[in-house]
Each structure stands twice: as C-alpha cells, then as structure tokens.
Amino acid sequence: DARVTQTPRHKVTEMGQEVTMRCQPILGHNTVFWYRQTMMQGLELLAYFRNRAPLDDSGMPKDRFSAEMPDATLATLKIQPSEPRDSAVYFCASGVDYNEQFFGPGTRLTVL
C-alpha cells in the first residue's frame, strides 16, 4: 500500500533555527505539493512541483522558506530562520497531474 512519507513527524525548535522537512512522494506520481495547516488560516498551499520542476511557490514567504526537489523520491521544505508564527502542521501530498492528491501524515512544527 503506497504512501507518502514525511519526516520528522514532530519538531520543536527555537526561534532562529533552521528547520528542514522531508517528503517521499509515492513512486510514479509527478506532482508534489507542500501545504501548511493552522487553525486560523486553514490549509494553505506553499509550493508545488510537477516532474520535479517548481511551478508555483507564490504562497511561500520567500525570505525564509525554500522548497526543492533534488530527485524524484525526495522533496524538502526549509525554513531559515524559523519564527514562532511558523508553528503549524506541514503536509506534503503527491499525485498524478490533475488527479486526487495523497497526503502524508504531516510534520507538526513548534517554534518557541
């Protein structure tokens, strides 16, 4: 049963530290999405890739966030420096073109 995996599942860090979140999409999927979920904002799209090319990262604060896909089996989301307002659950999802997305379990980030 193929699944999207995300690491770490939980991360507690101090303000100013770098945070790296990793995602392994489902083999064969060609789209990868990064979302952030908070109670206030709901589900926000941060970035997405198709065939490993970044297509849209307009939802991402550019000064501190970066998303990459170094190969087909790994997508990363980095925050440097982290701030308390970045505390949220970060989801990675993968899919095929316009079809449904399969979500990972999320990374719960707490920035103190």
Added chain:
Amino acid sequence: AQKVTQAQTEISVVEKEDVTLDCVYETRDTTYYLFWYKQPPSGELVFLIRRNSFDEQNEISGRYSWNFQKSTSSFNFTITASQVVDSAVYFCALSPSAGGSYIPTFGRGTSLIVHP
C-alpha cells in the same frame, strides 16, 4: 479565480442520524474536478472521491453519497446512518482538469462530530 465555500463550520449529530455536508464552488474553467477529503483526528487527509465536471451522476459508496449539481455549482456529501468513526474534518476541493495549472483550491472544511 477558483473558490470553494463550505458554509458549515461545524456539525454535531447523534449516531445513526443522516448528515449532509455542503460544498459550493466557483470557477471559470469549463472542465474541472471536484474532490472530497476526510481528515480524522489522527491528522492525515484521506482522499474520498473525485468527480469530473462532465459527469453529474450521483455516486454512492456504502453509507456515503455525493450529489453533484452543476446548475447550482454544488457538490454535497451525505453520510447515511452516521457513526462515531465518521467524526472528522471534511474538505471539499476543486481543481482544473486541463490548461496547465494543477493548483487545487480547498474549502475551509466542515468539522463533523458524531456523538454516541
């Protein structure tokens, strides 16, 4: 621009009641997909259904049914004989099915609480 509205923020029912979650959407695309996802307390969003804008046939899967009405831009989700395990946040989503933009638009979600 796309928009998905789930007007019901929270619904509370007693087990065995039927419940309908509403979803209204806006899009300028002539072809599109509609989706429902479930987010149980464990946190992971789970895909439930995809519907193509060309296909207005209603769909039933066990206790779940979906009513797609293009005339009212709605894609409602009904759970028959609800159970405690149905307690979750349910998201409706919309994406184009052609044209190069793969960005889906999610509603804010409806939290369903089923009491025993």
